[in-house]
Amino acid sequence: MSVVSKGLENVIIKVTNLTFIDGEKGILRYRGYNIEDLVNYGSYEETIYLMLYGKLPTKKELNDLKAKLNEEYEVPQEVLDTIYLMPKEADAIGLLEVGTAALASIDKNFKWKENDKEKAISIIAKMATLVANVYRRKEGNKPRIPEPSDSFAKSFLLASFAREPTTDEINAMDKALILYTDHEVPASTTAALVAASTLSDMYSSLTAALAALKGPLHGGAAEEAFKQFIEIGDPNRVQNWFNDKVVNQKNRLMGFGHRVYKTYDPRAKIFKKLALTLIERNADARRYFEIAQKLEELGIKQFSSKGIYPNTDFYSGIVFYALGFPVYMFTALFALSRTLGWLAHIIEYVEEQHRLIRPRALYVGPEYQEYVSIDKR
Structure with a gap:
């Protein structure tokens, strides 16, 4: 039986092992771990591993993940050029969409179910580069690639501001990244899932998510x-x-x-x-x-x-x-964090339960109208 659910409210479009929400009790968990524990005792890198691989990493696994992130901050010069050729007055999310779409156009050999999680780690690192350079472009500064470090948050802040961040700043950025990582299937994640369900590539699916995130009722x-x-x-x-x-x-x-x-x-x-x-x-x-x-x-x-x-x-x-970020960057910072959640959801969907998302609309217009030629209207 088909029903109309405005805004898809209470419609379940996928099953997930990623995020649990109890809206009545105010509980949020990633793969069974309370958000408070992940923020208080973990790091964003541990959260990346948890969301992609389903468990908390060992020391070796964590170090390997950090090394992989450090290797993947570089993006092709042509991608940075797409951002810096745009006027600095351009909208921050618009610039990020341009950069993400440019990555999609360059990776012509993308195929699903071929090292998807490793690709996701690479994209997360590159999104840090894009977001930092969206800020730098809008401020009229030169491009800068994040430098390798033991902290994703530190590398991102250093690239953004070209100064050494304080311990409190690194800590706050790290925790903010964890907090915005995922929240089940809001509008942006749903948009990413719809795109990925067509087997579009990860970058294009993220671009769809960014378009939804831009709205003032969501990321804005x-x-x-x-x-x-x-x-x-x-x-x-x-x-x-x-x-x-x-x-x-x-x-x-x-x-x-x-x-x-x-x-x-x-x-x-x-x-x-x-x-x-x-x-x-x-x-x-x-x-x-x-x-x-x-x-x-x-x-x-x-x-x-x-x-x-x-x-x-x-x-x-x-x-x-x-x-130190101006108001215009807030949604782009949300996007940097939520990239992990978007990728984790589309990987889970494509690898485990793939089906083209194709809802229906209930037609309520006229049943039939006879066509009248223009000279008789």
Whole structure:
């Protein structure tokens, strides 16, 4: 029996061993591991191995993975050229789409089920290079390839800013990458799955995901949430702004509410703690954090009875801003992290349960209309 489900809500399009969400209790797990444990005790590289290979790595496996990442940061000059030939005013995700599509056009011999996981590791490394250079292009800086190091987060930050990141910055970036790694099958992952179900290559599937991520109701939500803090400007203005924009004008409070969670998003709690590790040396970030805290209190008071709480986008922007990234980069940073989740899902789907995704539409237009020639209309 066919049913119409607007927004595909509650429609299961695949089975997965990757990510478990309990929206009522606020639980998020990757392959059975609580997100809190992975963030507190692990690293992004360990999460890469876990998501692709199904288990936490041994020391040797982890070192081999890090070595592989360090080998794969290089991208063809032609790919970088596609980014740097674009105007620096171009949208960050648009530039990232261009770079990703360029990688797809160069890898002409891509075939599924031939070292898929190794290809995924290579793509993850190259996405770090692309995202760093999207930022550098928009800032008017020269291209820079990430340097080999013992930390993916460190290599990425060094390539982005051309300075040695602090321990707190590396730690925050590493944990942010883990937090945004995967979240089952939201719009961008679904877009990637639809593309991959046609046996399109990994790069093209990522380009489809990027197009979906760009929207303000998905990856763009972190930017929109942070713009609220900028608009408010002063912690003393939070109450008046909230009354005017949210209560009276009924505008949506960005960074609040989630299709799955009916309680506080566990990732938001961690991002809030991460922000505290960075804001002391950044007066603007500290001010935005104070605004966010007050806005959170008002939002919970207003909406918690409806199961609406802060989601991961509410505090993540403050972390990215404190790291030194402008607002326009927030969605691209989301994409850098989520690349792992996208790849893990499409590999799982193509290798284990492949079927062309082809839904139907329910036609509700006229049953039949007789064609009338133009001179009689």
